[in-house]
Amino acid sequence: PVVWGKPNAKIMQISQAPSLNVHNTLKPFNDLSGKKLREKWYDIDDETFYDQNNFYIASLAHCYPGKSKSGGDRLPPKCCSEKWLRQEI
Template sequence: MLEKQHATKETAEALAELQQQIRSCRLCQEHGYIPVAHPIVSGRGTDRILVIGQAPGHRSVAQNRPFSGPGGRVLQSWLEAAGFPPGYLHDHTYLSSLTRCDPGRHKSGHGDRKPSPAEMALCRPYLNAELRLLRPKVVLLVGTMAIEAFCGKVRLEECIGSYIEDNGTLYLPLPHPSGVSRWLNDPEHKKLHQRALTILAHWRDLYHF
């Protein structure tokens, strides 16, 4: 028991140090990809579910909390549909993303700009370190970019409703919860999404989340 407590304390300390490194990171600003860096992090070493999104939006940065906008509310509703209680998203899941700063608006003026491969490469060591420290049982890959970062180039209808397992971690692809996305307007896509939530509900019962 003492050994386990020591390991947990070591993990918490290492995670706190990593989160401070993330908050202090200015790499994308220094490389000229964004005007001002404001990386955000949210999560605890005890969280067994890790959520990986694309990048925080301006609402999340303003509130210093990932998934603070409409997408977060939609994602929370999906968790509730899988049997999780209200507030679970922010209280009991580790919220991460491919990049930690708001990339800004798309040049067209509609929606957010997608982070570039170069930006994602600068941020990826932080995500890898989180995975290594947390060793989550379940990882929710939210949106096409997060899915492709772990599953390769794949269409949503080919992966939503299924999962992959790697070294004891279960990776569940989910569509992006943004209102801009029209993927869930298709009834067949809704069935695949429901299948994914059914899988998540089964894991909730199996692993006592």
């Protein structure tokens, strides 16, 4: 599972599910989507984003859900968010 941050972090960032790269490195948003999130949405540097006092990073699924038949990633199973995300929030 990919979990990042401290429970008392200032911001909770919730994503759909980790990418394969994130799943392999165990570092959230360590991919192109993360670069876009940090640079375009938050307009912050990596050091600020990965400071666990600033961000608690959660997702609907803690593990990479695999590839879909039509390309892209599969949607995370609903049971993942029901079991884990609600507890994190």
